[in-house]
Amino acid sequence: MARSEPLLIVGASHAGIQLAAAAREQGFDAPILLLGDEPHTPYQRPPLSKGVLTGKTAEDQLALRGPDFYREQGIDLRLGVRVTGLDLATRRLRLEDGGQLDFGWLALATGARCRRLSVPGADLQGVHALRTLDDARAVAAALGASQRACVIGGGFIGLEVAAALSSVGASVTVVESQPRLLARTFPAAMSDYVADAHRRRGVALALGCGVRALHGHQGRVVAVELVDGRRIDCDLVVLGIGVQPNSELAEQAGIACDNGILVDALGRSSAPNVLAIGDVANMALPALPAVPGGPQRARLESIQAANDGARAAATLLVDRPQPLDAVPWFWSEQHELKFQMAGLPAPGDQAVLRGELASDKFTLFYLRDGAVRAAHTVNRPAEHMLARKLIALGARIAPELLADPSADLKPFSTPLGLRADLFHGAPR
Amino acid sequence: MPTIHYILKDGSTRSVEAKPGASVMETAIRHNIRGIDAECGGSCSCATCHVYVLEADLPRLPPPDDMEDELLDGTASARAPNSRLSCQITVTLELDGLTVSVPETQV
Ligand SMILES: Cc1cc2nc3c(=O)[nH]c(=O)nc-3n(C[C@H](O)[C@H](O)[C@H](O)COP(=O)(O)OP(=O)(O)OC[C@H]3O[C@@H](n4cnc5c(N)ncnc54)[C@H](O)[C@@H]3O)c2cc1C
Ligand code: FES
Numbered sequence: 001m002a003r004s005e006p007l008l009i010v011g012a013s014h015a016g017i018q019l020a021a022a023a024r025e026q027g028f029d030a031p032i033l034l035l036g037d038e039p040h041t042p043y044q045r046p047p048l049s050k051g052v053l054t055g056k057t058a059e060d061q062l063a064l065r066g067p068d069f070y071r072e073q074g075i076d077l078r079l080g081v082r083v084t085g086l087d088l089a090t091r092r093l094r095l096e097d098g099g100q101l102d103f104g105w106l107a108l109a110t111g112a113r114c115r116r117l118s119v120p121g122a123d124l125q126g127v128h129a130l131r132t133l134d135d136a137r138a139v140a141a142a143l144g145a146s147q148r149a150c151v152i153g154g155g156f157i158g159l160e161v162a163a164a165l166s167s168v169g170a171s172v173t174v175v176e177s178q179p180r181l182l183a184r185t186f187p188a189a190m191s192d193y194v195a196d197a198h199r200r201r202g203v204a205l206a207l208g209c210g211v212r213a214l215h216g217h218q219g220r221v222v223a224v225e226l227v228d229g230r231r232i233d234c235d236l237v238v239l240g241i242g243v244q245p246n247s248e249l250a251e252q253a254g255i256a257c258d259n260g261i262l263v264d265a266l267g268r269s270s271a272p273n274v275l276a277i278g279d280v281a282n283m284a285l286p287a288l289p290a291v292p293g294g295p296q297r298a299r300l301e302s303i304q305a306a307n308d309g310a311r312a313a314a315t316l317l318v319d320r321p322q323p324l325d326a327v328p329w330f331w332s333e334q335h336e337l338k339f340q341m342a343g344l345p346a347p348g349d350q351a352v353l354r355g356e357l358a359s360d361k362f363t364l365f366y367l368r369d370g371a372v373r374a375a376h377t378v379n380r381p382a383e384h385m386l387a388r389k390l391i392a393l394g395a396r397i398a399p400e401l402l403a404d405p406s407a408d409l410k411p412f413s414t415p416l417g418l419r420a421d422l423f424h425g426a427p428r
Numbered sequence: 429m430p431t432i433h434y435i436l437k438d439g440s441t442r443s444v445e446a447k448p449g450a451s452v453m454e455t456a457i458r459h460n461i462r463g464i465d466a467e468c469g470g471s472c473s474c475a476t477c478h479v480y481v482l483e484a485d486l487p488r489l490p491p492p493d494d495m496e497d498e499l500l501d502g503t504a505s506a507r508a509p510n511s512r513l514s515c516q517i518t519v520t521l522e523l524d525g526l527t528v529s530v531p532e533t534q535v
Contacts, residue, residue: 044469331473385502
């Protein structure tokens with residue numbers, strides 16, 4: 001029997017909608033109310049920094065669900081509604097317009113917002129962040145008139161924007177304060193590969209140098225000044241310097257937070273009946289085959305984390321709890337390169353390259369105590385899918401075999417295949 | 429407008445009018461066809477938009493490119509000779525009547 005307390009979800013994006021959909025699919029039959037502060041029908045974010053900027057993806061391709069979905073599923077979707085307060089004792093939400101709403105279950109799926117740059121000139125016209133459809137529209141509109149763009153931040157979003165802008169003819173410089181790109185995710189070899197891949201396609205990089213100020217003329221940005229005094233002339237600036245979780249509602253209510261709302265592998269926060277999912281949640285990681293050395297929890301900013309976290313939370317609503325057990329994965333597109341990342345590498349992992357970096361088609365596997373724990377692939381979707389299975393199983397594969405592109409890894413991807421480690425070194 | 433037929437898990441068929449230029453996956457999402465998850469939104473990264481194309485319709489489709497072919501190796505339900513990723517099939521007038529069935533599971 002489904003527990004029949006009404007569910008109220010704050011945040012109508014990837015995580016919130018997946019939770020509503022998964023709850024219905026699993027048989028939750030109490031009322032579901034889904035609140036979101038953006039005015040648009042819920043849409044996909046990943047294309048915003050990819051096809052939307054280049055015009056390859058039209059806005060009418062972005063909808064997360066068809067227009068009739070919410071009515072058909074009995075989900076009461078209210079847009080343009082901002083929640084401003086949460087009272088746990090009375091189980092009541094306060095809305096910006098003065099209204100109040102009671103809940104039985106509450107799911108916080110409030111996501112994250114872009115960090116702002118705190119240097120002089122950061123509020124000039126022509127300076128944009130990229131999180132929402134409105135942001136993407138603004139950047140796309142500015143792009144038409146732009147000759148020179150400067151992207152501040154060499155993370156995934158910044159690099160996707162750089163690739164998109166350069167593919168439609170803008171000259172682009174990426175400024176990154178770390179000495180290498182994607183330093184939090186990638187080891188040096190991958191960072192160097194990515195830097196080279198962008199340079200080869202005409203994107204200029206300024207690495208290892210922070211921004212001191214943005215300069216303007218008549219209120220519009222005209223240059224970015226770096227800490228070392230260099231000046232990058234530009235008429236468009238896009239910030240990709242990371243996000244911070246929208247966890248204020250939870251914090252003010254006294255719910256445990258630390259870089260996001262702390263939740264277990266079912267999405268449960270420290271407050272009864274309050275769940276958190278998606279980018280706002282700092283979630284316990286699934287108990288994949290125990291290999292020491294990995295993190296216990298993480299706030300993952302990915303579609304996979306939003307979807308799988310929501311599915312796990314939905315099982316709780318119907319009293320058939322099944323904690324998150326999916327391997328984390330993430331993708332990115334830059335130029336014609338498809339990056340797919342699976343698992344979470346840790347410092348000290350043994351990196352094993354399969355294929356050639358120069359061919360733009362390869363996989364970098366990460367072994368910890370002999371087991372496959374993570375893999376980064378470029379233009380190798382089949383190896384990415386295989387890697388997800390290997391990681392889930394904690395497969396042990398000899399590095400020589402992993403590094404040999406002609407060796408068949410599939411036998412390792414079934415539970416039975418785990419026994420293949422007995423045959424290491426045997427002739428194939 | 430071309431019609432696409434989706435055979436659902438329970439064996440029933442949903443027939444919907446598709447916009448030429450949209451993918452078979454986008455058409456499914458717009459019409460809330462259950463069983464097509466499409467987590468990556470059509471960027472050929474997730475393999476959760478897997479469908480089986482009616483054998484008789486296969487000759488009407490251009491074959492999968494390398495990227496789709498590789499990703500098809502990782503579908504959650506078994507890959508078959510008529511497996512395709514619905515995000516990689518663009519609806520055209522010639523595809524009127526295309527029939528695809530959704531697999532048992534996508535994740
Ligand atoms: C440009 C871009 C490209 C991306 N590309 C990829 C990619 O290629 N692959 C990938 O895996 N991930 C990608 N991501 C990340 C992915 O989009 C996020 O992980 C995902 O959107 C998280 O979903 P969410 O529902 O948790 O949060 P969000 O999508 O941030 O949604 C939260 C929603 O809640 C609303 N909200 C917040 N506070 C309140 C309040 N108090 N009251 C009412 N509503 C509120 C917000 O306005 C927002 O609409 C990308 C993100 C961006 C921005
Ligand atoms: S929607 Fe992800 S591969 Fe088709």
